[in-house]
Amino acid sequence: MFFNIVIYFTNRFLNRFFLAAKSTACKYKINDQLCNGQAKLRRIIKKEGEEYIIGCDKWVRGDKWHRYIKVPEEIDLELLRNLFQGRHVCISYNLHIYDLTDILTK
Numbered sequence: 001m002f003f004n005i006v007i008y009f010t011n012r013f014l015n016r017f018f019l020a021a022k023s024t025a026c027k028y029k030i031n032d033q034l035c036n037g038q039a040k041l042r043r044i045i046k047k048e049g050e051e052y053i054i055g056c057d058k059w060v061r062g063d064k065w066h067r068y069i070k071v072p073e074e075i076d077l078e079l080l081r082n083l084f085q086g087r088h089v090c091i092s093y094n095l096h097i098y099d100l101t102d103i104l105t106k
Helices: 012-023 077-084
Strands: 003-005 039-046 049-056 068-070 096-098
Touching: 012 077, 039 077
Parallel strands: none
Antiparallel strands: 039 049, 049 068
């Protein structure tokens, strides 16, 4: 007896990073009240090149202390961008076929 099992591997790090970034509150205060801005993927241009961060959608040039989370290099920016834009994301998977006869008959 053979069983075919499809195991979907999601990029757990991407998922955890996205959820953590979305749920982290912005620490910026206006008139003693915390900012209610939402997480937003932003591109930052620097002398050394560019980097991506999860910033606050209420940030304006000159403001300090808004949410700022650097996106690690190993994160797939296209997938992250799609998650932030609410698009359907199909994360890659691997297909494994196992002979589970020995396991299931024990």
